[in-house]
Amino acid sequence: MAKWGMVIDLEKCTGCQACSTACQMENNRLPGENYQDVLYYTEGKQPTPTLKWFPRPCMHCEEPSCLHVCPTKATFKTADGVVLIDWNKCIGCKFCMIACPYGVRFYTDEKPLIEPNIKDVFKGSGDLSWNPPYKGPQQDNAHGVGIQPNGVVSKCTFCYHKISKAPAGTANLTNEDEATREFTPACVRTCAPTARYFGDLDNPNSEVSRMISSKKGTRLLEHTGNKPQVYYVTGSGAGGGAAVPMGRNGINKV
Amino acid sequence: MTTQVEAKGPVGMAMMAGVAGLVISLGIVFSNLMSSGHASFNTGSNGVTWGLPVVNYVFFVLTSTGLTFVASLAMVFGFKEFYPIAKRCVWLAVVTLIAGFASLALEIGHPFRMLWAIPLSFQYLSPLNWMGVFYLAYLVLLLLKFQKVNANDWDSSGSRTLGIASFVAVVIAHGTLGGVFGAMIMRPMWYGPLVPIYFLLTAAVSGAAFAVLITYLTYGSAGNMPEKVRNLMAGSMSKVFAAVLAVVILAVVSRTVIGLWTNADGMQVWDHVVASPWYWIEIVLMVAAFLMLVNGSSPMLPALMVIVSLFIGRYEFIISGQLVPLFKGSWVPGLIQYTPSLTEWMTTLVAFSIALAGWAVGEKMLNLAAAPEGKNS
Numbered sequence: 316m317a318k319w320g321m322v323i324d325l326e327k328c329t330g331c332q333a334c335s336t337a338c339q340m341e342n343n344r345l346p347g348e349n350y351q352d353v354l355y356y357t358e359g360k361q362p363t364p365t366l367k368w369f370p371r372p373c374m375h376c377e378e379p380s381c382l383h384v385c386p387t388k389a390t391f392k393t394a395d396g397v398v399l400i401d402w403n404k405c406i407g408c409k410f411c412m413i414a415c416p417y418g419v420r421f422y423t424d425e426k427p428l429i430e431p432n433i434k435d436v437f438k439g440s441g442d443l444s445w446n447p448p449y450k451g452p453q454q455d456n457a458h459g460v461g462i463q464p465n466g467v468v469s470k471c472t473f474c475y476h477k478i479s480k481a482p483a484g485t486a487n488l489t490n491e492d493e494a495t496r497e498f499t500p501a502c503v504r505t506c507a508p509t510a511r512y513f514g515d516l517d518n519p520n521s522e523v524s525r526m527i528s529s530k531k532g533t534r535l536l537e538h539t540g541n542k543p544q545v546y547y548v549t550g551s552g553a554g555g556g557a558a559v560p561m562g563r564n565g566i567n568k569v
Numbered sequence: 570m571t572t573q574v575e576a577k578g579p580v581g582m583a584m585m586a587g588v589a590g591l592v593i594s595l596g597i598v599f600s601n602l603m604s605s606g607h608a609s610f611n612t613g614s615n616g617v618t619w620g621l622p623v624v625n626y627v628f629f630v631l632t633s634t635g636l637t638f639v640a641s642l643a644m645v646f647g648f649k650e651f652y653p654i655a656k657r658c659v660w661l662a663v664v665t666l667i668a669g670f671a672s673l674a675l676e677i678g679h680p681f682r683m684l685w686a687i688p689l690s691f692q693y694l695s696p697l698n699w700m701g702v703f704y705l706a707y708l709v710l711l712l713l714k715f716q717k718v719n720a721n722d723w724d725s726s727g728s729r730t731l732g733i734a735s736f737v738a739v740v741i742a743h744g745t746l747g748g749v750f751g752a753m754i755m756r757p758m759w760y761g762p763l764v765p766i767y768f769l770l771t772a773a774v775s776g777a778a779f780a781v782l783i784t785y786l787t788y789g790s791a792g793n794m795p796e797k798v799r800n801l802m803a804g805s806m807s808k809v810f811a812a813v814l815a816v817v818i819l820a821v822v823s824r825t826v827i828g829l830w831t832n833a834d835g836m837q838v839w840d841h842v843v844a845s846p847w848y849w850i851e852i853v854l855m856v857a858a859f860l861m862l863v864n865g866s867s868p869m870l871p872a873l874m875v876i877v878s879l880f881i882g883r884y885e886f887i888i889s890g891q892l893v894p895l896f897k898g899s900w901v902p903g904l905i906q907y908t909p910s911l912t913e914w915m916t917t918l919v920a921f922s923i924a925l926a927g928w929a930v931g932e933k934m935l936n937l938a939a940a941p942e943g944k945n946s
Contacts, residue, residue, distance in 0.1 A: 347615065354896055371896070380755065386698040387686035404686050407607075407678015410697050412618045416755035418895040421614040424607035424678065465606060466678025539755050560896060 317485065318396040319473055320516035320544035321503070322523045322532055323370055327510035328557035330355070330368035334502035334511065338372075341451045341474060341501035343462055347428030348421040350471035351502045356560055367556045370510075372502060373398065373419040373471035374535060374543030381411035381420065381470075389467075396516070396544055397473050400459035405467035412468060416539045420470045423463045439465075452476040474500035478513075486521040487514040510557075516544060535559065578789035580932045587926025594918035598675055601912040607678070609912040617891045621884070621909035622676035622916040627746065628775070628883040629669030629920050630704065631768060634743045635776015636662040637711070637735060642809070644714075644723075644732040650805055652723075653798045657787070657937040658780050659715045664927030665779070666708055668920040675916050696748035703742035710735035723941040743768050750890065757835040758828065758890040767820055774817045775879050777810040781872035787932055791867060795938075802868060811862035814875060818855050821882065835893045841904055842889050847881050854878035 330353055338344065338351035351372045357364045375398045382390045382398060389404035390411055400411075412420045423444045427433065434445040442464040443454075453476060454461035460476050463469045481488060481498035488499040489512070496504065503511040514521035523546070526532060532546030547559060601609035612620040640658035643651035674680040692698045714735050717728040747765025754760050761767075784802060788794045791802065825848075828839035842848050855878045858871035892904045931937050 356896075369896070383692075383694040384697060386690070386692050386695040386701065387683070388690040388692045389686070404682070404690065405678070406680070406683040406686055408683070408697060409618050409678075410695070410749070412614060413891070414753060414755065416895060418615075422607070422612075422618070422678070425613045426608050426611070468678075536755070 316394050316483075317481075317515035318517040318544070319375070319478055319513065320396070320523050320546065321372065321375075321473070321500075322512040322526045322546045322548060324510045324512070324526070324530075324548045324550075325369075325557040325559070326548065326550040327508045328368070328370055329508050329510075330370075330557060331507060333505045333507055334370060334372075337501040337505035338471070340449075342460075342472070343447050343449075343451050345427075345433055345445070348469070350419070350421075350469075352419075354560065358558070358561065365556065367558045367560070369558065369560050371417065371419065372545060373473075374417050374541065374545045375471075375473060377542035377544060378540055380414040380416065380539065380541055384410045384414040386410070393475075393479075395479070397475055397478070398470070399472055399475060400468060400470060402456040402459055402464050402467045402469075407466040407468065409468060416536045416541060417543075420468050421463075422468050423465055473513075474502075477501075485515065486518045487512070487523075489513070489522070533559070577793040578786045580787065580929050583786065583925050584929030584933065587922045587924075587929055590918050590922030591926060594915040594922060597915045598912055598919060601915075602675070607676075609910060610676075611908060611910040611913065615894075616905045617888060617907040619887060619891065620676075620907065621913040622672045624880075624884045624887050625672035625917050625920045626669045626676070627887060628880055629665045629672065629924065630746065631743060631772035631883075632775040632779055633662045633666035633669065634739045634769075634772035635774065636665060636779055637707075637739045637776070638773050639776050639780045641732065641736045644729070645736050648805070650797070650801055652940040653795065653801060653938065654780055654784055654806075656715075656718050656935075656939050657783065657931075658776070659711060659718060660931040660935060660937055661779060661783060661924075661928055662776075663708070663711050663715060664931070665924050666704070666711070667927065668923040670704075671923055672916045672920040675919065696745050696752055700742060700745040700749060703738055703745055707735055707738040707742050710738055718939070719935060721939070721941075740769070743772055750886075753890075755895070756890050757831075757833050758838050758893075759886075767824070770813065770817050770820055771879060771882065774810070774813045774875060777806070777813060778872040778875040778879070781806060781810060781868045782876065783928055785867075785869040785872070787938070798938075803865075807862050807865075807868045810868055810871070810875075811859055814855060814859045814862065814871075818852075818859060821852070821855070838889050838892050838904065841892065842885055845885075848885060851878045851881040851885065854881075 332353045335349050335351050335353055342350055344350060354369045354371055356367055358367050359365050375396065379398050382392060387404045387406055389401045391401065392398050409422055412422065437446045437448060439445040443462045444465050445462065452460050458475050459469055460472055477498050477500060478488060481495065485495060488495045490496055490499055490504045500513055503513045512522050512526060514523040516523055518524060526548055527546050530548040532548055534543040534546055610620055612618060636658045640655045642648040643655040677683060687698060687701050710731055714731040717731060722728045744765040747768040750759040751761050751764030791799050825843065828836055854874040858874040861871045862868060888907060894905060
């Protein structure tokens with residue numbers, strides 16, 4: 316069984332946000348509820364401030380604090396290492412949103428980010444919070460895939476509807492290989508500068524494993540002990556503007 | 570045999586106010602929740618996740634904890650002079666617990682699903698799971714204990730065991746509630762192994778304040794109180810209240826100083842906390858209440874001041890812990906702005922109304938002034 320993980324090469328990330336857009340289309344995200352986001356921020360002060368950015372999906376942690384705090388086991392980890400939410404069991408207590416150090420979880424019932432409220436324009440039927448004119452993945456409430464029902468929390472699934480169909484023993488899921496293209500997460504598939512790599516962290520020959528070992532892959536907020544399965548490769552740090560943000564105390568968040 | 574003491578305070582008025590408050594607040598909350606769901610709250614995934622309804626919840630369940638402590642002084646620890654207010658405190662513990670639960674139920678996405686999903690899943694790692702288990706056990710034990718006391722069974726071994734069991738259950742329950750916040754290392758303002766102890770102290774003072782205030786409301790004034798109640802209020806109750814309050818003041822000041830000193834990311838929120846006039850109102854109310862208590866003035870006003878101060882404190886704790894965004898970005902503010910919506914304030918009114926009406930109903934129908942023979946006036 317694979318242990319899926321991702322590597323994001325910050326030396327190659329151009330901050331184009333194609334990943335966020337692809338994710339929004341693939342997973343029918345509402346504005347402001349980006350499973351995959353690129354955070355823009357400024358580092359340094361006048362007269363030499365620099366614009367930087369940081370791509371941030373769910374980290375699908377090895378020790379997910381969101382899972383530990385969920386009182387109903389609605390948040391669970393699959394055998395292949397993906398953290399998902401069973402929308403049939405989620406009670407909407409939002410403790411997972413409190414406990415996630417990365418801020419990558421979203422509650423359905425909130426004030427809309429933009430007007431008109433898209434949920435009002437495309438009203439949902441039954442339990443579903445809205446009914447978009449286009450629909451991406453098959454509705455799979457037990458794995459938190461599809462349109463979010465009312466009163467629950469949602470998050471990035473690593474495009475579980477795609478990766479779970481990959482043939483057993485696959486080491487890399489990449490857009491460049493026709494055999495794996497359809498099973499590759501939308502953000503990875505669409506990344507123009509190929510800054511994203513996806514594969515089996517347990518396979519020493521996978522691209523992600525090789526990159527982590529050869530380029531010193533680092534993980535975000537290690538002090539929380541969550542052990543993300545998304546690694547960042549920062550290189551010399553002298554590349555473009557993609558970088559791991561520093562905390563307000565000036566300490567790097569890695 | 571127990572003595573029925575006629576309440577001379579504004580119990581009837583309190584009941585009417587409570588029922589009116591409940592009708593109004595539930596009307597507004599339900600109509601807004603039906604029309605726009607939790608979008609009628611000012612909470613959000615990119616802002617404050619747990620808003621005012623959670624503040625109400627923590628405020629009331631910890632008040633319930635404290636009221637059990639006060640009742641336990643007589644029923645568990647044998648300080649018999651507290652008997653004249655013990656039954657009332659047990660009843661108040663029940664109604665404040667229900668008030669807290671009610672506010673939380675209005676905040677949760679699927680409160681009914683919670684009833685089966687938590688026990689059937691039983692995530693033993695989650696503090697919230699254990700909080701549910703022990704607060705439920707506590708509620709059941711409290712009701713059983715009240716039933717015993719209401720049947721004038723104060724001292725049988727069964728009644729005593731129930732008293733001890735509910736005391737133990739609530740200590741653990743409030744400890745798990747402390748864990749809900751104290752275990753969150755990613756939210757440094759909340760994090761700390763002593764948060765359950767901090768909750769224990771503030772719960773105790775909250776219970777003491779409510780016990781005093783409600784006793785005064787029951788009788789109207791000290792002059793109307795039976796002698797033993799009057800002596801208790803002016804004597805031991807005031808002293809216990811003042812002592813616990815002093816420790817709480819120290820705890821709040823200590824948290825503030827450490828918070829301001831620490832420069833871990835997330836602790837900057839303390840600058841915001843002390844810049845708010847509400848923080849200083851909280852401190853001044855507590856210190857003034859303490860000074861009034863040690864100077865021997867009537868504990869009624871200090872009780873009211875402490876209740877207001879504690880509510881501010883709960884708000885400050887729960888909301889401020891979420892104000893520093895986890896990551897910064899060009900569209901992410903330095904600090905999140907949060908003001909509760911009308912619907913959220915109405916959940917506060919729901920909780921206060923349940924507590925008020927619940928107390929008044931008990932006072933009218935359940936002879937809350939009862940005490941074991943020879944222990945009451």
